[in-house]
Amino acid sequence: MTETIQADICVIGAGAGGLSVAAGASQMGASVVLFEKGEMGGDCLNVGCVPSKALLAAGHAAHAAASAGRFGVDAPVRSVDWARVRDHVRGVIAEIAPMDSVARYSGFGVRVVQAEARFTGPRAVEGGGVRVEAKFVVIGTGSTPAVPPIPGLDSVPFLTNETVFDLETRPRRLLVLGGGPIGCELAQAHARLGCEVVLVEAKSLLGVEDQEAAEVVRLALRRDGVEIHEGTAAIHAGPSADGIELTVRSDAGEGVLSGSHLLVAVGRRVGFEGLDLSRAGIETDERGRLKLDRRLRTTNRRVFAVGDAAGGAQFTHLAGFHAGIVIRNALFRLPAKAEIALPRVTYTAPELASVGDDEAALRGRGDAFEVLRWPFAENDRAVAEREVEGFTKLYVSPKGRILGAVVVGTGAGEIVSLYTLAIAKKLKVSDIAGLVVPYPTRTEVVKRAAGSWYVPKLFSARTRRIVRFLMRFA
Structure with missing residues (x-):
């Protein structure tokens, strides 16, 4: 039988934005139900910001030891124990995880339903044998790694940010497809931990950033041993005798780059498959993004979106800001708008x-x-x-x-x-x-x-x- 709950706020997705709404609203006196089909904490905790910064920290430590001679201190790096590096990354996640746990949010008074959710009406959400009839609903379903339509890519075991942190052994030669923040950060981290790294970018490295500043990062990556190919498009992927081959095309012509592993880091996509948005009167645009007003309301004015689901910049700190906008609108009827001076950081060195x-x-x-x-x-x-x-x-x-x-x-x-x-x-x-x-x-x-x-x-x-x-x- 389906359990029916009357709630003030129903949140779909326990990532940064959804958790912030749930915690804030419940502690202010609202009744809240939170659905999450995967791991609490979402991408940021489990496969994004937290593990990537932990891996970068390991890379920085190796680099600091190797370059300590400039201070008159000789501290050569004898080896990098990949299993211990991986344990460090997992340990960081485990240490932070209680902050995002079911137990903690239950303590706030939030009813957590660990199941996939879908709309069954304008203010009704159902999943895991629970039906929630809410005054307001918040979509915080995050995003997933974008996979480019490269012929042959489906024939090779490529990595994304969701799988790269689980590698049992250190990649011998890592091909990184994408020169944005994620690609640059992970390329440098692996290079400093002793991997051969080849980075392929169709346009220019960190292309949305100030190019004078991007040049400083470019030079640093090269000093760390990253082989950079800019203005180079991957046109085919396939297996090779010892790993993976990418056929690439640039102004200089076509060539082949080989590696033991391939990391696809070309951005992230937002999708709402399985949510049955139409049953709630929620519309999307021609690119599949939610139609939102400046108050983060969908075409169903009782349904909001936060974080990556809102379709803008994909930052954890923006998701937290979105949560505040939603709480002010839903709980206090204040016409707060999502307008902000938004900082962004690429965490290379x-x-x-x-x-x-x-x-x-x-x-x-x-x-x-x-x-x-x-x-x-x-x-x-x-x-x-x-x-x-x-x-x-x-x-x-x-x-x-x-x-x-x-x-x-x-x-x-x-x-x-x-x-x-x-x-x-x-x-x-x-x-x-x-x-x-x-x-x-x-x-x-x-x-x-x-x-x-x-x-x-x-x-x-x-x-x-x-x-x-x-x-x-x-």
Whole structure:
């Protein structure tokens, strides 16, 4: 028999966005039912952000040991124990998992149903022998790895981010298809852990990022031994005597790249198969994305979408922001809109982070702006730690308002938060230049870049004349 539950909120999907809605709403007094057909925590915990950063940490440790000689410390890497690296990754997941567990959310008062769910009406969801009649429904079903239509790809055992962390042995030669953040991060991690790595990108590496900053990452990957093929399309995949072969095409012609393993990292796709959206009056566009308004409501105004399901940028921190928008709309009837200064980070070494408008967007709109910059090579902390690669660059309006920013270098993902606050609060360079930051820290590059706005005025001939005049009366 089917159990029927009356609830205030029904959430489909226990990823970052769905969990945030469920926890927030239940602790504020709403009755919540949460459906999850897979593992609690979704992609981020189990196959995305958490394991990838754990693997990167292992790669960084190996690199730090191998490069310690620059500090007068000899610490050669004798070997990389792949089984222990894998155990480290699994251990990190296991340590964080209780935060996303059924037990924890049950403790919040959330009814967790571990089953696939589907709509049976405008506000009705059913799965696992449970039917929920809710006042509001939230779709947080995430995304899955995109698989390109390459002939022969279905004939080889390729990896994605959902399977690469389960490898029993270290790949001898890893082919990475895709030069976006996931491809670059995993390529570098494996290279630093002793794998031969070949990265194939149809366009340009980190193509959506500032290309001056992307060049810093490109050079770092090559130094780590990653063989990069840009402007190169994979046109066929097939088995070889010792693994996999990719036939590729570039301006130089066709060629074959071989490897023991193939990682497909060309992005992620959002799909709603099995949800029976039509039974809830929910429409999608020609690309299969949900039609949403700025309040994250579908064409059924009682159904919201969060995270990857909302069809925009695919970041865990955006999913968390979406959860707040939904809670304000559903629980408090506040017309909150999903408008935000959204930072993004590629966690290579060095990291590449950005927020706000980029130079191409500003030029495309014909906006007037000035570029301010400061290199890490002129930052004392970076020099002391021998990590001087990179710079910060920010775009400023004629009136001094910060429009966008880029940071490439060690700690860029932390530094970009200051720019995010500045853009969100419509701050000016004077607000940043006037900050007192600890010395020596890398954050000084932000203050120095902002302060450079005033250099032409402060050290002008006019200023010198004024100072000389005033000093006569000192």
